[in-house]
Amino acid sequence: MNKIILALDVCDFKKAEKLVKETSSYIDVYKVGPILFLWSGKEIVKMIKDSGKEVFLDLKFHDIPATVKRSVESAKELGVFSLTVHSAGGEEMLKAAAAVENRPRIWAVTVLTSQITVPQEVIKRAKLAKTCGIDGVISSPLEIGLIKKECGKEFNVITPGIRPAKTDDDQKRVSTPEVAVKEGADFIVIGRPILEAVNPAEAAKSIYGSIIKN
Numbered sequence: 001m002n003k004i005i006l007a008l009d010v011c012d013f014k015k016a017e018k019l020v021k022e023t024s025s026y027i028d029v030y031k032v033g034p035i036l037f038l039w040s041g042k043e044i045v046k047m048i049k050d051s052g053k054e055v056f057l058d059l060k061f062h063d064i065p066a067t068v069k070r071s072v073e074s075a076k077e078l079g080v081f082s083l084t085v086h087s088a089g090g091e092e093m094l095k096a097a098a099a100v101e102n103r104p105r106i107w108a109v110t111v112l113t114s115q116i117t118v119p120q121e122v123i124k125r126a127k128l129a130k131t132c133g134i135d136g137v138i139s140s141p142l143e144i145g146l147i148k149k150e151c152g153k154e155f156n157v158i159t160p161g162i163r164p165a166k167t168d169d170d171q172k173r174v175s176t177p178e179v180a181v182k183e184g185a186d187f188i189v190i191g192r193p194i195l196e197a198v199n200p201a202e203a204a205k206s207i208y209g210s211i212i213k214n
């Protein structure tokens, strides 16, 4: 499976559909977060799946264990490939999410890539998630090596904060796609560098080209 996940952070079904069509040669998994899900919910998930692609539902569940368990069950009914919970929800919440049978892959957010933190905090949360039966974590590309070392190669590391070129935006812990893939990222999540490009398909192609060389 291609390692690029395109974050469909748009609030328009037609725009999302056009982006999927234009980039489908380079992307197998599309991320749907609150921006798009609040507009198009089930329809967007269906459109992506009907295009033969997978959905990463990034709603970062962070609630009491019973509510998170039922949210994971609902996401399972939608047929998504993976979803996120927030590690700050704690052990009981993470275990409740992981215990749902035949569920999508669950990835726990460690510390948001827009926040400055110390690697020890990310590792502490990654280890907690692993102990609770979660499949992997969302972290910045700066922590990939350390997480793989501490939690094992099989534990998924998914990294937003990917910038092919230097930008001045809200992402604080960043690297290029090439470096993230070399470090061992299982997937890299990219939004604005593709969404805001003059030609999103060309931007996706160029990032794809840069990572398959490695």
Ligand SMILES: O=c1ccn([C@@H]2O[C@H](COP(=O)(O)O)[C@@H](O)[C@H]2O)c(=O)[nH]1
Binding pocket: 007, 009, 033, 109, 111, 112, 113, 114, 138, 139, 160, 161, 162, 171, 189, 190, 191, 192, 193
């Ligand atoms: O720690 C996190 C967790 C999630 N994200 C999400 O990834 C994309 C990144 O988009 P860019 O435009 O490439 O910055 C976005 O949907 C975030 O909600 C994250 O960035 N960091």
